[in-house]
Amino acid sequence: MKPTPKKSVAVLPGDGIGPEVVSAALDTVEKLKLPLEFRFGDIGWDCWREEGDPVPQRTWKLLEETDTCLLGAITSKPVRETEAELAPSLRGTGLQYVSPVLQLRQRLGLYANIRPVTDLDGGRFDFTVIRENTEGLYAGIDVHGLDEPLWNAVRHHPNAAASGPEDTSLTLRLQTRHGIDRLLRFGFAHAEAHGKRLLTVADKPMVLRNSGNLLRERLELIAQEHPDIETEILNVDAVALWMVRRPERFGVLVAENMFGDILSDLGAGVMGGLGLAPSGNIGDHGSYFEPVHGSAPGMVGKDRANPMAMLLTIAQMLGHLGLDVPGEELRNAVRTVARARKTVTYDLGGTSGTREVARAVAGRLEEGAARSAESTPLPQDVVDRLARLDTASVSDALDSLGIGGVLEGLSARVPGARTAGLAYTVTYRPVDGDGQGFRNAADYLDDVPAGAFVVVDNAGSTDCTNWGSLLTSVARGRGVRGTAVHGSARDIAEIRAAGYPLFSTGATMVSGKNRVELAATGREITVGDVTVRPGDVVVADDNGVLVVPAAHAAEVAGRAERVERTETAIAEAVDTGLRLDEARRRFGYARPWEGPARQTADA
Template identity: 60%
Template sequence: MNLKTVAVLPGDGIGPEVLDAALPVIEALGLPVDLEFGDIGWECWRTEGTPVPDRTWDLIGRSDAVLLGATTTKPRREALAELAPELRGQAPQYVSPIIQLRQRLDLFANLRPVENYLGGGTPYRFCVVRENTEGLYAGLDWDHVPDGMWPLVADHPNACRSGRPGSTASIRLQTAHGLDRILRFAFDTARDHGYGRVTLADKPNVLRQSSAYVLGRLEAIAADYPEIPFEVLNVDAVALWMARRPEQFGVIVAENMFGDILSDLGGGVMGGLGLAPSANIGEHGNYFEPVHGSAPSMAGRGRANPAAAFLTIGLMLEHLGFADEAGSIQDAVRHVTRRRDRVTYDLGGTATTGEAAQAVIDACREVPHTPTAAVITIGDELLRGDLEDSNAGNASRMLGERGIPVRVRHTIGDDEATIADAVRACIGRDDVVVVMGGLGPTSDDVTRSAVARALGRPLEHWEEAWQGVVERLTRFGVAIHDDNRRQALFAEGADLLPNPHGTAWGCRTEAQGSTVIMLPGPPRECLPMLEMVLRDGLPHLPKRPEVTTVFRRTLGIIEADAAALVDQLVADSGAPVRPAYRWHYPYVDIRLGCPPEAADELAKRLDTALADHIVTGRDRTAVQELATLLDQHGLVLDLDDRLTGDVFATELARERDITDGTATLHATVSGTWQTGDRTTYTGTVALTCTVRDKTDERTYRLTVPNRGPEVTTCFTQFAAWSVARHLTGRHHTRTEEPA
């Protein structure tokens, strides 16, 4: 591949930081691109009297492409006020660097791709092509109507009342030269990138004469592209349908002002300007720019979204002939934004600019990611509480065992629109979407139509499924009704899932990188079907990386404090670790999913950090652990329990396999209420457990909130934990005292 030279002009505000964060992707992809940095923007104006110095024009002239970060533009009065004192006397004319680039390089076409990078909803992919050099932005704009123009407007009633000094005018200039090249660019873009149609956004119902001329040029150019349909729509209607049905568009082409408005609306449709790239292409050059602007108030804060910079680099690479690499960047941005794992504040995340950029670069390098799932259970009976929603829990467990943790669970009534909205929101974001229930033959079973609606596909009759329904009902002597035919309807393109235990078959289908699995509601039917799908594998998912779980159950520490300690430990380890926390009184459980080779070291660090609080490394209570130890040692526990009465002894006896032993261990349990009392559940309780055998005596202490009747559970588990530590020699580092 030939070496390409790119002029990088970081510019102002957040421009330098988003480019600094995103440009390493070029090296990560191993591209033969030479980056040369130049100066542009407000600081150049302030110190040199021009926002685009001659040396920058020289750099642009010898480069294959220009990558622009962002530039700041201010009104003439402010611009002159900020000039260096020695330059103010010269009173140079301030011209926006963007305008200078477009005019000097004759960049007639502004390209703004719009795509559903966030996932959810109906997929869409279109672009806005804006004419840059004429229209209402041609510069034919006067503060008073010129003498030669006055006869053309003098008869307007408002002009008559205001007179020429009180009337202004602008001209929407459109020429055959300008129209033909922008329309041809639009059709070429549609042909080269697979867009299905070209839509001219204009105002033919009001600007009748000029729009009629534009239509004539459109028809003449379109004749050279017979395979591409075209249409003319009012620009206000285009704006409405961009927001409501963006999937219906391909290439939208418009004059300067209409295109300016529609292209920013396209950024809003995508989810914000932080996702919006742009290209400016012309006869003698180009420049590529994320369109979020310089945002000076955000500069240096590390909050700017680098996604638009990545997508802009992708546009530039495609222009330079690196289409595959450009596609990799788009895929990486799509992956990161849909999973929201490392995104900036504008997409609902907390990542810094650098962290979000690294996530995209990692995705470009095909760093394995953890897939996610969504589980949606359907039925009014679940919302009413008539039935326990056991399907959601069982499906979550099954997916988790396959290495696909569930990101979200929804329980929804029998309402088609609500079901469709929930499914649509997960498509493209989660790798697996499991929908369970509502596939019966009655009118309130609307899941199949809701899923088809979310997929944007029609329902079709599947004879194979219908024969399965007929065969099963006939075998059991059950009458077959026309309503049963609903159970043979599935979305177009689905793969059927037979139901060995019922009449309602399921299906699976792929959409926007997600596998959507639709299953009946009865657990004895849907769970074996889900097991079959997971056993057969999901081809679009990467092979599950081997993961070891480090588990610790802790007592005497609140969840937030445990998480703060462990999160720092994970960060310091440098290993790809996924922490999870669960509070179930009186315990906080900690699970760390990590590569097998990192497990031993991680466990040692965890044990050191939480040495005063770890009860066990197994999913067992302290009472269960103590019962096992006493049985193993053949011990009888002589218990003086002044705190729980017989609760501790009763629970321990329930867990033990033997009732006698060859030796006796003595334990005394007590508590002192501090700043409160036992009956009103206020203040705290200082717990004490003294354990004594033939050779050693130790006292263990812990202070806990007197939170309510359940505090007795904490007393019992503390007492068992204390005796277990005495037996194992895992003594508390701060609260135990030798006799």
């Protein structure tokens, strides 16, 4: 069993209010203790002014080395300002400003812009606008002064005839089978993943007849692959009307670039404003996530920007990285603060500042964790089911929910032991003084209930022991199911002889009687990146120790059981002569927590 691998995120704070909003949001996200590595880089207007490129090469290198990108607000200005604000040495050199957003989307192939539209107040609607990012009317085929082929295409229009080719402009709507197909397939996959049963395509098929007909043909063809999803094509103006009047009718809404741009901003208004609007840009091999609001240079340093859009953007990014559970926890915390309307910024009718709002969301995250710890005790059968499972399977189940649970560095001291129990947390601290005198540090054991799993935190220190044979004897007599020591243990031979499940960072004979004292029991502790809360389920075997949050224990047990059934089915198929790669494909090894895939008729 290995610790949950960390995902790396390139953080590009951007311009204007971008850096302060990003900073406040990341301070809040720290409360989730996620398996993420944040790596900061440069982008935006200052890069343009000082270097002549708003996306310098070092930033592209950072994007290549990370799993996704979190982008702050970006400033763009008209042509005259872009030249005027360049460093004097760069003016007149032919440099042209290209929007960082456009560069990212084109170079990374990010064809789908995902804009959730959610009622944070009453939960009345929850749908997603998926906007095509690379073609349509925003494909960049926008010409003033027409050459002969383009002029021949429009010369019969009376207005063009009256103006002539030099005074006529033309914008082409580019629609391709390739672009349409991948967008529609993305939309169907999104609908299925989020339990939506209606996919709406917004277009103008009666006006844009030929390009609209291609879209209809591709929709009808691809819809056959998804019989459980209902489809419709509506006029974009009708969609706009119904987004305002009856937003709850929509599930997933797909549109070409310009239509999607307009509808997604309307969706932000339906939600309550740009301060609540997150977005993600997804392609086959890259992604970035950004709040929809602009850089608002007039608000810089005034602590007035709403951080909720950035927090919701991070929640969306977490789902993309497979961290669905913490993403939903963050989204719920934002929703709770927004509904209360006590700690909100000016755009939501309040007077709170950026960091005050972010701290309020962080407080809700902490309260949610505390409520989980104080919730109704788990049924014993859930704990027993987890005790029968291999920790590797439980770890797979945790990973599938985006939960990191492995207590790094703790090794089994008693081979063959397998157990699970409810966490009883103990924290030690070094003795501050001459180290003389018995501190009664382990007397807490009198209060540990049967069925518990003691988790001792001595900050990983191994300069003295925190567990030994005497405590083992007492614990066994009281029905304690095991002990994990983020520190050191002694008397290993006696503990092995007793068959007691013990796991520790180290082993040493040096006594801790006069070197540590009890700091607290019943408080959450952190080992590496994992938080252990009283009442969580600790599961341990020869692979190591992991923690299952109480709120998700039943779901984790079910998923881990399905993982083991999937692996058993694969092993049995291989025993009958099937190739390993074929068996893995047939029984769904890519997502084993869903259970063995049903075999096809020819399997």
